[in-house]
Amino acid sequence: MILPRICKKSPSGEMIYYTWFQAMHTRIDVAIVSCEAEAFLNEASQRIYHRILDIEHTANCFDENSEISIVNRQAHLGPMTLSDELYHILSLCMKYNKLTFGLFDITTDSEGFTRETITHVALTDERKIKFDIPGIRLNLSGFLKGYALESIRSLLKECNIENALINMGNSSIMALGRPHSTQKWAISHHMQNTEPIQLENECLTTSGNDTDTRLHIVNPRTGKTIEGRKCTSLVTKSGIEGEVLSTALFIASDEDEEAILQRFHVDRIFHLG
Amino acid sequence: MEYSNTISRREFLKELGILGAGILATTSPWLSAFGEISHTNNERCRIGLIGPGSRGQFLLSFLKKNPKVEIAAFADIYQPSLDEALKAVPTAKAYKDYRKLLDDKSIDAVVIATPLNTHCQIALDAFDAGKNVFCEKTIGYSMEDCLKMYNKHLETNKIFFSGQQRLFDPRYIKAMAMVHDGVFGPVNCVHAYWNRNGDWRRPVPSPELERHINWRLYKEYSKGLMTELACHQLQVGTWALGKLPQKVMGHGAITFWKDGREVYDNINCIYTFDNGEMMTWGSDISNKFYGLEEQILGNLGTIEPERGKYYFENIDPAPAFLQMINEWENKLFGAMPFAGTSWAPETANENHGEYILGKRPETDGTSLNLDAFVEAVVTNKQPERIAEEGYYASLLCLLGHEAITSGTILDFPNEFKIDYPSYNTKAIKES
Numbered sequence: 001m002i003l004p005r006i007c008k009k010s011p012s013g014e015m016i017y018y019t020w021f022q023a024m025h026t027r028i029d030v031a032i033v034s035c036e037a038e039a040f041l042n043e044a045s046q047r048i049y050h051r052i053l054d055i056e057h058t059a060n061c062f063d064e065n066s067e068i069s070i071v072n073r074q075a076h077l078g079p080m081t082l083s084d085e086l087y088h089i090l091s092l093c094m095k096y097n098k099l100t101f102g103l104f105d106i107t108t109d110s111e112g113f114t115r116e117t118i119t120h121v122a123l124t125d126e127r128k129i130k131f132d133i134p135g136i137r138l139n140l141s142g143f144l145k146g147y148a149l150e151s152i153r154s155l156l157k158e159c160n161i162e163n164a165l166i167n168m169g170n171s172s173i174m175a176l177g178r179p180h181s182t183q184k185w186a187i188s189h190h191m192q193n194t195e196p197i198q199l200e201n202e203c204l205t206t207s208g209n210d211t212d213t214r215l216h217i218v219n220p221r222t223g224k225t226i227e228g229r230k231c232t233s234l235v236t237k238s239g240i241e242g243e244v245l246s247t248a249l250f251i252a253s254d255e256d257e258e259a260i261l262q263r264f265h266v267d268r269i270f271h272l273g
Numbered sequence: 274m275e276y277s278n279t280i281s282r283r284e285f286l287k288e289l290g291i292l293g294a295g296i297l298a299t300t301s302p303w304l305s306a307f308g309e310i311s312h313t314n315n316e317r318c319r320i321g322l323i324g325p326g327s328r329g330q331f332l333l334s335f336l337k338k339n340p341k342v343e344i345a346a347f348a349d350i351y352q353p354s355l356d357e358a359l360k361a362v363p364t365a366k367a368y369k370d371y372r373k374l375l376d377d378k379s380i381d382a383v384v385i386a387t388p389l390n391t392h393c394q395i396a397l398d399a400f401d402a403g404k405n406v407f408c409e410k411t412i413g414y415s416m417e418d419c420l421k422m423y424n425k426h427l428e429t430n431k432i433f434f435s436g437q438q439r440l441f442d443p444r445y446i447k448a449m450a451m452v453h454d455g456v457f458g459p460v461n462c463v464h465a466y467w468n469r470n471g472d473w474r475r476p477v478p479s480p481e482l483e484r485h486i487n488w489r490l491y492k493e494y495s496k497g498l499m500t501e502l503a504c505h506q507l508q509v510g511t512w513a514l515g516k517l518p519q520k521v522m523g524h525g526a527i528t529f530w531k532d533g534r535e536v537y538d539n540i541n542c543i544y545t546f547d548n549g550e551m552m553t554w555g556s557d558i559s560n561k562f563y564g565l566e567e568q569i570l571g572n573l574g575t576i577e578p579e580r581g582k583y584y585f586e587n588i589d590p591a592p593a594f595l596q597m598i599n600e601w602e603n604k605l606f607g608a609m610p611f612a613g614t615s616w617a618p619e620t621a622n623e624n625h626g627e628y629i630l631g632k633r634p635e636t637d638g639t640s641l642n643l644d645a646f647v648e649a650v651v652t653n654k655q656p657e658r659i660a661e662e663g664y665y666a667s668l669l670c671l672l673g674h675e676a677i678t679s680g681t682i683l684d685f686p687n688e689f690k691i692d693y694p695s696y697n698t699k700a701i702k703e704s
Contacts, residue, residue, distance in 0.1 A: 002458055004573045004585055006451075008601045016601045022588050026615060029591050031598075167591065171615040179597070188608040196608030208614050231614050 003045055007038055016179070017041040023052045024144060025062045026169030030152075033163040033179050044159045048152050055148050058085050059140045061109075072138055076131040079124070087127045093143055094123060096244040099263055101256060103248035106143065108218035111135030115220050142207070142217075145172035146243025149203060153239070171206045171246075174239050175199035189233065194270065197235065202267060205242030206233040207250040219251045226251060230273025234266050300450045303440060303659040306645035309652050316651035319345040321374045321404075323395055324387035325358035326351070327475070328409060332384055332436075333361055335640040341647050348374040349387075351485065353478075371395055375402040382432070382650045384643075385409060388488040389495045393418035400425045405432035407646045411500040411667040416689050419671070423664045423691060432655050434646040435663030437508055439578075441645060442638030444629045445509065448569070448578045451629075452513050457571030457583070460513050463552040464568040465506035467498070470561035472530050473538075490534035497536025498556040499525075499674040500667075502565075507673070508666035509567040509578065510544070510552035517665060517696045518544035518552065520684055525677040529559035542673040554673065577626075581634035584626035595627070661693045 005019040017032045030048060032041055058067045067086050074080060082090070093106045097118055107117040112135060120132040140147075145168040152166050153174060163177030165185050175185035178200055186196040187204055197204055207217060208231020217226050232250040236242040241264055249257055249269065261269075297304055318341055322329055325347045336342045344362040348371040349355045355367045368374045374383070375398055382405035385395050393413045399406050406426070412435050413419035426433035439445045452460060477486045488494035489501055511517060523542030530538045538559065544552040569576040574585040593609040600607065628634075649656055668689055676683045690698040 002573060004456060004458075004587075004590070006456055006590065006595070006598055007454075008598050010601060016598055018590065018594050018598055020588065020590050020594070027588050027591070029594050031594055165609075167594075167611065169615045170611050170613045173612060186608040187612045188610045190610050190613045197612070204612055206612055206614055233612065 001049070003042075003049060005042070005045070007041070015041070017045070019045045021049060023049070024056045024060050024148065024168075025141075026145070027167075028052060028148075028169070029165075029167040031165040031179075032156075032161055033177070034161055036161070040159075041161075044156070044161060047155050047159070051151050051155055052148055055085075055144065055151060058083060059089055059144055059147075061137070061139050061141070068138055068140060071129060072136070075129050076134040076136065079128040079130040082127050082129055084127070087123070087129075089140065089143070089147060090121075090123055090129065090138070092147075092240065093140065094118075094121070096143075100244065100248040100260055102220050103251050103256060103260070104142070104244045105218075105220040106138050106140055107136055108220055108223075109137040109139040111137070113218070113220075113223050115223075142247045143240070143243050145169060146203070146205065146239040146241070148172075149174040149239030172239060172243060173199070173204040175202055175204070177201065189270075189272065194272070197233075197268070199235065202235050202237060203239040203242040204233060204235055205239070205246040206231050207246035208232055208273070217247060217250060221251075230271070233270045233272065235268040236264075236266055297446070297450065300453045301440065301446045302657040303645065303662070304446070304656070306648045306654075306656040306659070309648070309654075313341065313648060313651045316341055317343055318647045318650045319343045319379055319381050320647075321346040321348065321377070321380045321383045322358065323348045323371045323374060323383055323385050323399075324354075324391075324409075325349055326354045326386065329354070329384070329386035330357060330361070332386060332409075332639070332643060333358065335643050336384070336647075337361065338640070339644055339647055341651060345380050346374045346377060372398060375399055375404060378403075381405060382407065382646070386436075389500055390414045390488075390493065393422055396422045397425050400429040400431050400433075403429070403431070405646075405650045407434045407436070407643070408663075409436040410504040410663060411496075411670050412663055413667060413671075414496070414500075416668055416671050416675075416686070419664055419667045420689055420691075423660060426660055430655075432646065432649045432653070433660040433663075434642070434649070435660070435667070436639075436642065437505065437663050437666055438638035438642040439505055439509055440512075440638065440659065440662060441641035442578075442634075442636065444581045444634050445512075445578050445638065448576045448583065448629050449512055451583070452569060452571070452576065453515070456574070457569070457576060457585075458573035460569055460571050461550050462570040463510040463513060463550075464570070465503075465510060465553065465566070466555045466563060467502045467506060467565040468556060468561050468563050469558045471558060472532060473558055474532075487534075490536055492535045495536065496671070496674045497534075498538070498540050498558070499542075499670045499677070502556055503540075503542075503554050503670045503673060504666045506565070506567050507544070507552070507554055507669040508662060509569075510554075511665065511669070511696065512662070513567075513569045513576075514546060514550055514552070515695065516546060517685055517690075517698060518546050518669070520545045520682055521669075521672050521676045522682040523673050523677040524680075525674075528557075537677070540677065542676065544669065544673070576629070578629065579634075581629050582626040583629055584624055589624065589627060592627075595631075599631070658693070658695055661691060661695070664691060665693070665696065 003019045007017040009015045020029045096104045122130045166174045184198040184200045188196045346366040347358045348368040383399045385408040525537035525540040528539040541555040566579045576583045593611040691700045
């Protein structure tokens with residue numbers, strides 16, 4: 001697919017290159033600041049696009065043909081061998097479940113979910129997975145954008161692109177370098193009039209409810225969705241940790257938050273609403 | 274946007290937003306007309322307006338606002354038009370015979386807004402009299418007329434503009450820059466149409482003046498919708514595609530307004546290009562619902578410049594990112610207000626598109642077209658490619674008309690090709 005793009009060159013020859021597309025059930029915006037030729041940046045953006053499609057094909061539970069969807073349908077029947085990538089993703093998710101005291105949980109969509117459901121997901125060293133009970137549904141939505149951001153970071157590094165802004169559906173943003181030597185990337189929150197958040201080699205991740213009715217984050221402790229129009233945003237070095245922690249800290253009590261923050265470095269945290 | 278002696282190319286470029294001088298030079302080279310605008314503030318251009326009827330007076334309303342312009346004279350065979358024009362500029366001279374106006378050596382340029390069948394002779398006489406010429410479109414009644422006019426412009430080395438105001442309309446210029454930059458992917462099709470609901474008649478004070486006043490409806494004077502409306506829109510299509518069509522076919526009829534008129538009130542033409550691209554042009558003056566538009570269709574998106582909007586096939590660009598790109602040249606980035614909870618397809622708005630200039634269109638380029646003509650006259654520099662665009666736009670109308678009347682598929686006639694790098698055409702020289 002040819003991606004749409006808009007680019008503009010400054011008098012000094014530096015170019016801002018912008019492309020956007022829809023994938024992983026969200027919109028993705030990629031802005032690159034570079035002195036490279038447009039054709040080179042076209043190629044880089046194509047690589048990003050295809051990398052995202054690969055991730056989607058592996059781990060998007062909204063796609064019934066993805067590997068994760070097949071796992072969700074069949075893993076209760078017996079052990080299944082996973083691709084390296086999905087095994088890596090699921091291993092990370094299990095690790096973060098423990099590190100967040102169970103508040104980050106990829107099994108909350110399962111039938112008859114309880115906080116014990118995740119213990120019925122068995123990952124083995126042989127890259128196999130098995131569900132001990134039927135009805136388990138793994139949903140990686142609260143993880144995948146951060147994972148995709150880190151994948152894009154690696155691709156951009158391979159292309160020697162140092163300055164870029166990547167937006168995954170407004171909730172997961174990675175700012176690499178700066179748009180200009182005198183300025184960091186400045187992002188503000190569309191839900192509230194907060195001061196612009198200055199980012200440089202950092203990620204801004206948000207979890208929450210933007211309306212009173214579109215509720216989708218389940219508290220694994222209660223099995224119920226979090227109510228009310230509110231959200232939690234945080235600035236981290238890693239897109240993956242931002243993704244995991246924004247969900248966990250949106251749910252967390254003050255005590256849980258304090259305990260979780262002992263285990264991670266979060267640069268800034270904002271509870272809005 | 275005010276156009277006065279304070280106008281500068283910089284302000285014009287600002288209106289064009291994200292474009293730099295480089296892209297403008299390739300997509301709209303005639304904007305070089307404004308290159309010396311700040312150095313010509315003390316220059317004056319004496320203009321004679323030939324044909325101060327309704328269109329002529331519309332042009333006059335803009336010319337009067339340009340402090341570099343002195344309206345020296347009017348010429349028209351219809352006294353009420355002269356009287357009306359003199360109300361606007363009482364100091365101007367008035368002539369019944371345009372040749373008397375041309376005899377006035379102090380007049381630098383003429384604006385021709387007469388019935389179509391008279392354009393050619395007036396323009397040829399004007400060039401021969403040493404005048405620079407702005408001629409309303411379609412420039413000539415026949416392809417032969419158009420070629421004679423263009424060649425006379427080359428021979429006399431006088432400035433030659435036509436009334437193709439879209440060439441100076443900021444939203445069209447920016448839209449074309451985006452099209453040529455590949456933002457919407459390859460353009461495969463252009464659908465242009467101009468629909469109205471009206472008989473296109475003007476009030477006639479006495480029956481013997483019917484053909485004189487309503488000249489657009491009679492074959493002797495005009496070729497109707499093809500020459501009076503299509504010219505603007507066909508030029509937009511070739512501007513977008515960057516080439517001329519190879520073949521033309523069409524059909525026309527008098528379907529609704531059977532009131533004695535001789536020109537069609539219902540027309541459709543198809544122009545086909547070398548790679549299979551197509552441009553359609555249609556006009557029906559018994560229904561105005563869809564109005565006028567040039568829909569430029571690329572595989573990534575659509576532009577509707579008349580509405581001033583573009584639309585992407587999948588999802589729109591994010592407004593915050595567009596704003597950042599717009600501010601790129603100034604390096605003054607404001608905060609980008611988009612962070613929040615997850616965007617999902619079901620939460621996306623309907624595709625209402627984005628304004629090409631970031632706002633509703635405010636001008637149609639007529640004023641800038643005339644300002645550019647004045648600048649060209651005072652600097653004595655013919656802007657690149659402006660005469661050629663007007664020439665080929667006129668030819669496309671006339672060729673469409675010929676295809677309709679002959680009922681055949683016509684090839685673009687080689688004998689009417691001129692040297693024009695934008696469309697990669699060369700004149701065939703007689704041996």
